Amino acid sequence: MDKTLLASFFSPDQAYVVAKAPGRLDVMGGIADYSGSLVLQKAIKETTTVAIALRHDGVVRIKSLTADKADLQTTFLYQDLLKNRQEVDYAIAREQVKKIQGGDWASYVVGCFLVLQKEKGIVVSGADILITSDVPVGKGVSSSAALEVATMKALKELYPLTFEPTELPRLAQKVENLIVGAPCGLMDQLASYFGNHSHLLPILCQPDIVHAPVAIPAGIYFVGIDSGIRHSVGDASYSDVRAAAYMGYSMIVREKGITNEQLAHAKTQRDFLQLPYQGYLANITPAEFEASYAQKLLYRMAGHYFIRHYPVHPDPVTTVEEEKFYAILDCTRHPVYENFRVKTFLLLLQYLATGLNQQSRIQCLEQLGELMYQSHTSYSICGLGNPHTDELVEMVKQNRNKGVYGAKITGGGSGGTVCVLCDGAEGLQTAHTIHQQYQEKHRKSVKFFE
Known part of the structure; x- marks a missing residue:
């Protein structure tokens, strides 16, 4: 100063x-933080x-x-x-x-x-x-x-x-x-407090288990391109997605025999450890979710129906509104799969750092990129996408032979910044070119986070 x-x-x-304190770039994890997912965060300059x-x-x-x-x-x-x-x-x-x-x-x-x-x-x-x-x-x-x-x-x-x-x-x-x-999770504050520029910070949001920083492999860059669309964690769509995930969790634990009284007690005490999956959707594996729960969750549910049949909504910072409809299945499925994606992403990133031949390196980068694309698509399915962030992700896909391998919307979605995975100087230059082309097309200046 x-x-x-x-x-x-x-x-x-x-x-x-x-x-x-620095801002942060959400590389993987994003909105799954409030459901207990592993997330990967990077401090920005x-x-x-x-x-x-x-x-x-x-x-x-x-x-x-x-x-x-x-x-x-x-x-x-x-x-x-x-x-x-x-x-x-x-x-x-x-x-x-x-x-x-x-x-x-x-x-x-x-x-x-x-x-x-x-x-x-x-x-x-x-x-x-x-x-x-x-x-x-x-x-x-x-x-x-x-x-x-x-x-x-x-x-x-x-x-x-x-x-x-x-x-x-x-x-x-x-x-x-x-x-x-x-109604934000804890990811952002932990990332700002503990994050650094040269490493990714793994945080298991249950609620605040901070793991040792992971070095980003040599030649790999995670950069951010602003879509120019303002994001706000207070937007109703973010609140609705979070509320829907907790509605899905409430329905799942009722299936497992948890009573309204037990759920209300856990909410009041803010202690969910005695509930199934320790209170976190992310502790359900994708296989278990699909086998045991997916077919029992509605795609959409009216708030008044949920309130009548499942009177306890366990989230302490959102409410279910009677007149709204909630995408229960998609919003509940997201953190289950996102936690799996983040864990896989971290393992692949560590494998990449071991020193691979060129063919294996490219295959590894392609898999990392695919996980980012899956995460981005899941955001949109939940209702947190935006045509401008979709456009940036598509531009990365179109340049996949020029050193950029993946991209996803960050943080709470509904606009904001897209995180891009770049390999070497070529990938970094391609990301800059995408940034410049996007600015020229939309005739406005947007931020590049490097």
């Missing part, structure tokens, strides 16, 4: 702390930086300079967000944040204060907060998680606080779920 900018925002007698100094008058002042050059500012009284101006009630805080100027973006920042007051007992007396970021918003590279994690890291030093190994990203997820109101 530029020293001149810091000096212009903070007064000379203020002691501030600076922290940063773009980062969000947050500087915070405490005040003593109850005022919170935030200034944010974003990747799209927007200059956002807001000032408010922190106590106005609290129940009886004293304690944190998440439902009340979420509604109060919406009422302040800039509450849509400020909620990611002030939400960190609210969660830490509730969960760690900090005393908030006001703050000056300066944010700079080159992680673009709405591109499916986790700008929100980068902002939350950077803010949490600054507050950790400022107060100071101690955390268990994965506690900081888990609290950052609470900000997004309970203050922002977006």
